[in-house]
Amino acid sequence: MSTIEEETDIPKQKINGKVAIAQASGGIVSVVPQANGKFTLRAIFFDASENIATKPPSTVKDVTDKGMTISDAPWFEQAKEELARDVREIKGAKQNPRILEYHKSTDDLDEIDASKDEIAWCSSFVNFCMQQVGVERTKSALAKSWLKWGQELDIPRKGCVVVFERPSGGPNAGHVGFFVAEDGSNIELLGGNQGDRISISPQKKSRKLSYRWPI
Known part of the structure; x- marks a missing residue:
């Protein structure tokens, strides 16, 4: 199954590091800016048992x-x-x-x-x-x-x-x-x-x- 992880309210100075970590773990990553100047990170991970x-x-x-x-x-x-x-x-x-x-x-x-x-x-x-x-x-x-x-x-x-x-x-x-x-x-x-x-x-x-x- 796929796993979706989401983290909100990430400060600008930390978002690049978190993206790099998620991508290194095999995630497909999307970053969405928030109205308060911070960011939401959504990462999707797959494993071999995924029913697709x-x-x-x-x-x-x-x-x-x-x-x-x-x-x-x-x-x-x-x-x-x-x-x-x-x-x-x-x-x-x-x-x-x-x-x-x-x-x-x-x-x-x-x-x-x-x-x-x-x-x-x-x-x-x-x-x-x-x-x-x-x-x-x-x-x-x-x-x-x-x-x-x-x-x-x-x-x-x-x-x-x-x-x-x-x-x-x-x-x-x-x-x-x-x-x-x-x-x-x-x-x-x-x-x-x-x-x-x-x-x-x-x-x-x-x-x-x-x-x-x-x-």
């Missing part, structure tokens, strides 16, 4: 040009690297150039204002991660575009794409990111545009539409 599918469907092909197989989920490793960059929106007139790079991985530049980092970018982030490792992507800034990508999984596995509905945003609204773990009624999701940043945050299982994996 460990093998891809039989139709999954090798990513031969990268010298690795799809089962390595290289896009998930890219997502973790972006998480470590602490990518977040910049308040005010300035824009985070990294988020603008995510938008450039889509073909929707005429439909979205790709010059602004506050434009919904969860799908742009997933597209970017796929593009960086040479895996086919949707090239769409719409989260629900991922419902037509790859093949559906009955059982989630680490790094698979998860698509959620977002009823408050209307019928076309959604959210998308990468599966990290299950936690009761929640799915721990590594995604962009979560609290205006890349983070690991819980999403309700009841809003899940599909687990997706490349064909």
Whole structure:
């Protein structure tokens, strides 16, 4: 099973040390700033008995040009690297150039204002991660575009794409990111545009539409 550890009210001068310790222990770490100037650290650890599918469907092909197989989920490793960059929106007139790079991985530049980092970018982030490792992507800034990508999984596995509905945003609204773990009624999701940043945050299982994996 996966284990989720959370610590709040960490002073700024101690957060880097705590992150290093958690990462050295094999944790996937997300740091969230608090309103009081301190930080919350969330770390997810896995063990071998975790009840998540460990093998891809039989139709999954090798990513031969990268010298690795799809089962390595290289896009998930890219997502973790972006998480470590602490990518977040910049308040005010300035824009985070990294988020603008995510938008450039889509073909929707005429439909979205790709010059602004506050434009919904969860799908742009997933597209970017796929593009960086040479895996086919949707090239769409719409989260629900991922419902037509790859093949559906009955059982989630680490790094698979998860698509959620977002009823408050209307019928076309959604959210998308990468599966990290299950936690009761929640799915721990590594995604962009979560609290205006890349983070690991819980999403309700009841809003899940599909687990997706490349064909």
